[in-house]
Amino acid sequence: MHLEINNLSKQFDTRQGPVLALDDINMHVETGEFVCVVGASGSGKSTLLRLVAGLDMPTAGEMTVDGQVVTGPGSDRGMIFQSYTLYPWMSVQKNVEFGLKLQGVGPRERREMASYYLDVVGLTKFARSLPKQLSGGMKQRVAIARTLASRPKIMLMDEPFGALDVQTKETMQQFMLDLWNRTGVSILMITHDVDEAVFLSQRIYVLTAHPGTIQREVFVDLPSDRTYTIRRDRAFQDYREGIMDLLRGKTTPALVS
Numbered sequence: 001m002h003l004e005i006n007n008l009s010k011q012f013d014t015r016q017g018p019v020l021a022l023d024d025i026n027m028h029v030e031t032g033e034f035v036c037v038v039g040a041s042g043s044g045k046s047t048l049l050r051l052v053a054g055l056d057m058p059t060a061g062e063m064t065v066d067g068q069v070v071t072g073p074g075s076d077r078g079m080i081f082q083s084y085t086l087y088p089w090m091s092v093q094k095n096v097e098f099g100l101k102l103q104g105v106g107p108r109e110r111r112e113m114a115s116y117y118l119d120v121v122g123l124t125k126f127a128r129s130l131p132k133q134l135s136g137g138m139k140q141r142v143a144i145a146r147t148l149a150s151r152p153k154i155m156l157m158d159e160p161f162g163a164l165d166v167q168t169k170e171t172m173q174q175f176m177l178d179l180w181n182r183t184g185v186s187i188l189m190i191t192h193d194v195d196e197a198v199f200l201s202q203r204i205y206v207l208t209a210h211p212g213t214i215q216r217e218v219f220v221d222l223p224s225d226r227t228y229t230i231r232r233d234r235a236f237q238d239y240r241e242g243i244m245d246l247l248r249g250k251t252t253p254a255l256v257s
């Protein structure tokens with residue numbers, strides 16, 4: 001998998017005049033990478049992910065997945081949103097099966113694949129439950145199982161843990177990192193939470209505020225099997241403070257760029 005974003009710009013035409021949300025974005029994600037994009041509110045993070053998902057079209061530039069130009073949504077890119085997008089009337093199992101059904105996968109294979117991915121996210125026991133019977137973190141795990149079951153080339157995550165309380169968020173971050181280590185899935189995630197980005201990623205793109213441009217690419221040289229205690233390490237704190245300084249508009253010679 002090779003996702004490439006070349007000279008991407010997005011301008012919205014509003015009643016108040018044009019709004020340049022993203023300006024000349026260049027970035028890439030390779031097979032098995034966990035890449036985060038961080039930026040302040042309004043820096044164009046959601047716009048960027050919507051463009052990559054094919055939910056909106058750029059004003060200039062292009063994106064390719066394995067050389068194929070993105071012209072709309074596709075099953076090669078699986079999207080996870082902050083709000084839970086489960087169908088409330090369907091069981092957990094049926095929710096996970098749903099995308100496969102749309103792809104034309106037969107009933108038996110659908111059941112087997114959904115069961116497999118529910119096991120991957122640790123929710124086998126809840127297969128027959130309805131979404132309303134689950135906690136926020138569990139719902140998000142179902143959404144992740146559903147996306148994984150469709151076998152996308154890359155998972156696109158839009159602030160997936162933004163709606164969760166602090167403890168659940170930490171549990172989900174650890175879960176996500178373990179899942180990534182186990183499955184080797186490629187992930188592009190946007191977040192305004194610098195701590196989360198450093199904890200999860202191998203590389204971070206830091207955006208400037210309004211219009212969003214790539215301010216810095218940071219390589220996070222920390223072990224891939226991180227646990228929450230790494231947050232106490234000096235190296236972790238250096239990355240976090242360095243990126244916070246970038247977002248504050250200060251220079252950070254300490255960061256590798």
Ligand SMILES: Nc1ncnc2c1ncn2[C@@H]1O[C@H](COP(=O)(O)OP(=O)(O)OP(=O)(O)O)[C@@H](O)[C@H]1O
Pocket residue numbers: 012013014019020021039040041042043044045046047048192210
């Ligand atoms: N559909 C739209 N029409 C007009 N302007 C838009 C539209 N979507 C986004 N914008 C503008 O583009 C800019 C970037 O918005 P975007 O939501 O992508 O930022 P963000 O970094 O995701 O912010 P947040 O972290 O607050 O969600 C903002 O100025 C926003 O007002």
